[in-house]
Amino acid sequence: MPPIDLDVSAHEHARRLRAGEYSARALAEATLARVRAQEPSLNAYITVTDDLALAQADAADARLKAGDAGPLVGIPVGVKDLLSTKGVQTTAASHMLEGFTPVIDCTVVERLNAAGAVTIGKTNLDEFAMGSSTEHSYFGPTKNPWDLTRVPGGSSGGSAATVAARGVPISIGTDTGGSIRQPASLCGILGLKTTYGRVSRFGIVAFASSLDQAGPFGRDAEDVATLLGAFAGHDPRDSTTAPVPVPDYTERFDRGFEGLRIGVPDSLLEQGVDAGVREAVEQAIATFASNGAQVKRGIELPAAKAALPVYYIIAPSEASANLARYDGVKYGFSYPDGRNAEEAMAESRGRGFGAEVKRRIMLGTYALSAGYYDAYYLKAQKVRTLIQREYAAAFADVDLILTPTSPGVAFRIGEKVDDPVAMYLNDLYTIPVNIAGLPGISIPCGMSEGLPVGLQLVGRYFEESTVLQAAHAYGSVTDWHERRPPALPGA
Numbered sequence: 001m002p003p004i005d006l007d008v009s010a011h012e013h014a015r016r017l018r019a020g021e022y023s024a025r026a027l028a029e030a031t032l033a034r035v036r037a038q039e040p041s042l043n044a045y046i047t048v049t050d051d052l053a054l055a056q057a058d059a060a061d062a063r064l065k066a067g068d069a070g071p072l073v074g075i076p077v078g079v080k081d082l083l084s085t086k087g088v089q090t091t092a093a094s095h096m097l098e099g100f101t102p103v104i105d106c107t108v109v110e111r112l113n114a115a116g117a118v119t120i121g122k123t124n125l126d127e128f129a130m131g132s133s134t135e136h137s138y139f140g141p142t143k144n145p146w147d148l149t150r151v152p153g154g155s156s157g158g159s160a161a162t163v164a165a166r167g168v169p170i171s172i173g174t175d176t177g178g179s180i181r182q183p184a185s186l187c188g189i190l191g192l193k194t195t196y197g198r199v200s201r202f203g204i205v206a207f208a209s210s211l212d213q214a215g216p217f218g219r220d221a222e223d224v225a226t227l228l229g230a231f232a233g234h235d236p237r238d239s240t241t242a243p244v245p246v247p248d249y250t251e252r253f254d255r256g257f258e259g260l261r262i263g264v265p266d267s268l269l270e271q272g273v274d275a276g277v278r279e280a281v282e283q284a285i286a287t288f289a290s291n292g293a294q295v296k297r298g299i300e301l302p303a304a305k306a307a308l309p310v311y312y313i314i315a316p317s318e319a320s321a322n323l324a325r326y327d328g329v330k331y332g333f334s335y336p337d338g339r340n341a342e343e344a345m346a347e348s349r350g351r352g353f354g355a356e357v358k359r360r361i362m363l364g365t366y367a368l369s370a371g372y373y374d375a376y377y378l379k380a381q382k383v384r385t386l387i388q389r390e391y392a393a394a395f396a397d398v399d400l401i402l403t404p405t406s407p408g409v410a411f412r413i414g415e416k417v418d419d420p421v422a423m424y425l426n427d428l429y430t431i432p433v434n435i436a437g438l439p440g441i442s443i444p445c446g447m448s449e450g451l452p453v454g455l456q457l458v459g460r461y462f463e464e465s466t467v468l469q470a471a472h473a474y475g476s477v478t479d480w481h482e483r484r485p486p487a488l489p490g491a
Ligand code: GLN
Pocket: 129, 130, 131, 132, 154, 155, 174, 175, 176, 177, 178, 179, 180, 207, 315, 424, 427
């Protein structure tokens, strides 16, 4: 048998599996071998789940044989290590949860399993998904496959890096302020954050509950659409999921650019965008326009400029409440030598959490404290409403809003890690979208300094199909998404 080509999309693997060109087991074995060979360079995984993958692959082969093969049967997938996996260590990249083995699968993983996907491993992230570079991981940073001295973005950096490096064709991330879209952009792949309430958070380690959403990474719009379709939808175990039907997310692919009205908030883009990113995004805008999309320049989103400060009140506030559960008693890291309960708790938290997580807990505790609550948290919630209204008004005239995903390309490891504000500024264009709860995608749209540039498209609530239509149409007239990083050892 010739070696399996691991560089193809998930939908191409699905076709070849169904045609009997190779088995799910052979695909899993080849994938595990490549992932293992790439790990010394990338560090994209916290845990590689060989046994689980092979067992799932055998089950997939049985389904293929029985003719019961949906699009994800036998397809290798990487899962961010923030998602609970039954019997498989789930760490949130924190010393606090090292060795923690959940007794349940989260809903997203449960649905992926039901769809027949093959879990290759749990991917690296910033601790508790707090960060934009995957440098804040207890298990060491993930490297960007385009340049191993640079970050892959974050917090879902492992999931993005392994897809970009052709380790797995698809993966799962989570996005609270940009953690799917920004690493997708920095690694040159696609990543979609859904409407808040589209995807169940049940069983996903909580960061900021009013903002967190899990979502798909892939190398083309079809894979992203298919993967999302497998796990989106109402879940009785997460009361914030919406009882909105899940469409076939490829439903609008045959329309091309037809009917797309795209707004560009030029004044939002005035500060801080690198020249190379700006140029690539301008080219992409021209491509949309010349292919029949209607482009409206200069739409106004003035309050969106306040999204970053609003986020850094709301997200840490929710995080400080969510992370109170790690007390060294119930589960997670416990400092054994405490003289009394209070000291044991303080030592467990002091030693179990990393610096960025502690910074967020302190920020959030402060913002929620008596006397400051009204000035910070309440004010932030009011501005959040203004931002939501502003987007609603903008969407009266356009279907999509286009910006760069990130103001720059992948930066060097260590460059921003000691400067939290510089790190936070990476999410200037992604954070407003979480504040409003809207769906947004990052798609590759060019190269600058030899590194990928990403374009963000934001749609109306629950209109992921329109976002994906635009991503698919753009991908059918450009080949940025087909660019691949230099081959790593073993690949
Ligand atoms: N970079 C942002 C933060 O550190 C967003 C992280 C995320 O989306 N999980 O909070």
